[in-house]
Amino acid sequence: MIIDQVLIDLDLNAVNKEDAILELVSLAQADSRLKDKERFLKDVLSRESEVSTALGYGIAIPHGKSAGVQEPFIAFGRAKHPIAWANQEVNVIFLIGVPEQNYNNLHLKLIADISRKLIEEDYRQSFQEALTKQEIQDLLINP
Amino acid sequence: MKIVGITACTAGVAHTYMAQAALVKTGKEMGHICRIETQGAMGTEDELSDLEIDQADLVIVGADISVEGLERFDGKPLYKTTVAECVSNPQEVFVQALKLIEEK
Numbered sequence: 001m002i003i004d005q006v007l008i009d010l011d012l013n014a015v016n017k018e019d020a021i022l023e024l025v026s027l028a029q030a031d032s033r034l035k036d037k038e039r040f041l042k043d044v045l046s047r048e049s050e051v052s053t054a055l056g057y058g059i060a061i062p063h064g065k066s067a068g069v070q071e072p073f074i075a076f077g078r079a080k081h082p083i084a085w086a087n088q089e090v091n092v093i094f095l096i097g098v099p100e101q102n103y104n105n106l107h108l109k110l111i112a113d114i115s116r117k118l119i120e121e122d123y124r125q126s127f128q129e130a131l132t133k134q135e136i137q138d139l140l141i142n143p
Numbered sequence: 144m145k146i147v148g149i150t151a152c153t154a155g156v157a158h159t160y161m162a163q164a165a166l167v168k169t170g171k172e173m174g175h176i177c178r179i180e181t182q183g184a185m186g187t188e189d190e191l192s193d194l195e196i197d198q199a200d201l202v203i204v205g206a207d208i209s210v211e212g213l214e215r216f217d218g219k220p221l222y223k224t225t226v227a228e229c230v231s232n233p234q235e236v237f238v239q240a241l242k243l244i245e246e247k
Contacts, residue, residue, distance in 0.1 A: 047154065051207070055161070056231055065154045065184065098156055098184070108156065108185045115157040116164035119230075 002107050003140045006031050007075040008133040012093070014077075017085050021045065021062050024075040024095035033073040033097060040068030040097060052086030057124050060085050061115070063096035072098045072107040074114070076136050078127070092127050110143070117143040144175045144241070147191050148203035151210045152226040155183030162205045162229035163189070169233035179203075182210055191215070203240050205229035220244055 007027050014020035021044055029037045043066035047053070054060040075095040082089040096111055117123045123143070130136050148166060152158035163179040170177030178195055181188045193215075202221040204210060205228065213221075222240035229236055 050153070051227060053158075061157050063154060063156050065156060096156060098154075105185055108183075111156055112160040112181075112183070112185065115160040119161060119164040119168055 002072055002110060003074045003076070003137055004031060005133040005137055007033075007073060008136050009075075009077045010130075010133065010136070012077040012079040014079055014083060015081055017048070017060075017083055017090075018045070020077060020079060020083055020090075020093055021048070021095060024077050024093060027075050028073050028095070028097060031073070033071045034068055035070040036068035038068070040064055040066045043068060044095070044097075052088075054085040054088040054090050055118065056088065057121075058082070058088075058090055058128070059092045059094070059118065059124060060088075060090045061094045061096060061118075063094075063098070065098045065100055067100045069097040069099040072104065072111075074111065074140060076127075076140065092124075110141075114140060114143040144200045144244075145195075145198050146170055146175050146177045146201045146203060146237075146240075147195055147199040147216075148177070148179045149182060149191075149206065149210050149212075150179055150204075150226060150229060151182040151206040151208050153207050155185075158207075158226045158230060159183040162226045165230050165233040166203065166205065166236070169237060173234070173237055175237070182206075187211070201240055201244055203229075203236060205236070 043064040077093045150162040220243040
């Protein structure tokens with residue numbers, strides 16, 4: 001399963017972008033999704049410095065197709081406080097990790113479907129309003 | 144207006160598809176028939192047919208990397224922009240792209 005409730009944190013403590021990404025990367029590490037945490041973190045942050053992944057609407061989707069990833073995953077975080085992200089404020093963060101090679105197209109397809117759906121306001125709003133990890137998981141499994 | 148296009152981002156994981164959805168949705172809202180091909184980590188999807196390209200009035204390419212098959216659009220007005228612009232400002236992308244036709 002690409003998304004698991006242990007990869008969801010509805011109360012991120014982070015107050016800046018780097019810490020938010022690090023908190024989510026740590027969830028992925030604890031769930032054995034990474035084979036090289038530092039490598040993945042570096043790949044995500046370097047991507048982020050090229051082009052910010054903040055989408056507007058308080059959402060950012062940092063991601064990396066990285067040799068540091070063992071198993072594809074989506075980690076989800078909702079921050080207690082708004083986080084400055086490039087020139088935006090963000091409180092909902094999807095961290096996506098995909099291995100550089102041998103990845104499963106089904107996972108990529110789900111990530112693509114979630115991405116397409118994030119264009120819709122209702123879907124985005126659901127992530128702000130969800131009360132439980134189960135709700136978040138359902139939103140991600142059935143975009 | 145019939146509009147076709149391609150989206151492609153660096154990782155090919157998320158923004159490519161977000162840009163596709165944004166262009167299709169906005170295009171529809173603006174009264175156009177819009178078909179967008181994606182060139183991402185899964186390869187080419189929703190590939191444009193020769194007929195669709197032939198009938199298109201306008202081409203929009205939202206890409207941060209070089210895309211394949213641009214020669215298919217030879218002779219068509221083509222508006223080139225970034226993936227980020229398609230995601231954040233799709234209306235503006237259409238406004239700018241449509242200027243290519245108005246200028247003719």
